[in-house]
Amino acid sequence: DAKTTQPPSMDCAEGRAANLPCNHSTISGNEYVYWYRQIHSQGPQYIIHGLKNNETNEMASLIITEDRKSSTLILPHATLRDTAVYYCIVRPDTSGTYKYIFGTGTRLKVLA
Amino acid sequence: EAQVTQNPRYLITVTGKKLTVTCSQNMNHEYMSWYRQDPGLGLRQIYYSMNVEVTDKGDVPEGYKVSRKEKRNFPLILESPSPNQTSLYFCASSLRFYSGNTIYFGEGSWLTVV
Numbered sequence: 001d002a003k004t005t006q007p008p009s010m011d012c013a014e015g016r017a018a019n020l021p022c023n024h025s026t027i028s029g030n031e032y033v034y035w036y037r038q039i040h041s042q043g044p045q046y047i048i049h050g051l052k053n054n055e056t057n058e059m060a061s062l063i064i065t066e067d068r069k070s071s072t073l074i075l076p077h078a079t080l081r082d083t084a085v086y087y088c089i090v091r092p093d094t095s096g097t098y099k100y101i102f103g104t105g106t107r108l109k110v111l112a
Numbered sequence: 113e114a115q116v117t118q119n120p121r122y123l124i125t126v127t128g129k130k131l132t133v134t135c136s137q138n139m140n141h142e143y144m145s146w147y148r149q150d151p152g153l154g155l156r157q158i159y160y161s162m163n164v165e166v167t168d169k170g171d172v173p174e175g176y177k178v179s180r181k182e183k184r185n186f187p188l189i190l191e192s193p194s195p196n197q198t199s200l201y202f203c204a205s206s207l208r209f210y211s212g213n214t215i216y217f218g219e220g221s222w223l224t225v226v
Contacts, residue, residue, distance in 0.1 A: 032212055034214075034215070036215075036217075041149075041200055041220060041222075042219060042220065043116075043202055043217035043218050043219045043220050044155070044202070044204075044215075044217045045217075046214050046215065046216070049212070049214070051212070087155075091209070091210075098143070098160055098162060098168070098209050099145070099157045099160060099170055099171070100145075100157075100215060102147075102154050102155035102156075103154060104152075104154045105154065
């Protein structure tokens with residue numbers, strides 16, 4: 001069962017901020033939210049992760065709501081190379097279920 | 113450089129001919145996993161390993177075997193491949209399964225079974 005919900009696709013103008021939402025309403029207190037992206041059929045690439053606080057690195061920012069039921073990945077100045085499928089995942093909390101569940105992600109298209 | 117290396121990257125094989133896709137990581141990671149990716153179905157976990165000699169089934173284990181005799185290697189074995197195993201395969205690893213550890217993915221192995 002999918003643990004996260006993301007819009008299937010989004011467009012963003014080059015140079016503008018891309019804001020990708022993710023719903024994870026069943027997240028438990030000790031689960032992190034991870035974001036990955038996949039460009040064409042390459043291996044998924046780590047972007048960022050967080051637990052409660054907002055996080056920022058050289059690639060993106062992650063905003064997590066106070067109730068932790070949703071988050072937003074922000075690419076501050078999207079470029080054409082950011083066109084990819086973006087996955088939001090959380091680690092399932094079911095004991096003994098040691099797998100990361102990838103949904104179908106959001107296909108982001110950055111437009112020139 | 114931290115790496116997860118898969119081989120072969122591309123393979124066309126015939127039904128029933130046993131094959132092995134190797135996966136190796138150089139980060140001393142305990143947790144390793146195999147996924148397959150098919151159009152419209154996203155990434156689905158085949159098998160995972162929490163550590164040496166500890167493996168378990170994921171969501172789609174039928175037709176696959178794995179072994180974890182060394183920490184760095186986690187080969188995926190198709191004893192008798194069938195056309196429905198034509199897919200893009202990814203190996204992944206992380207220090208441990210627990211939250212907070214980054215997952216690293218290999219570049220993928222395209223497998224076609226005819």
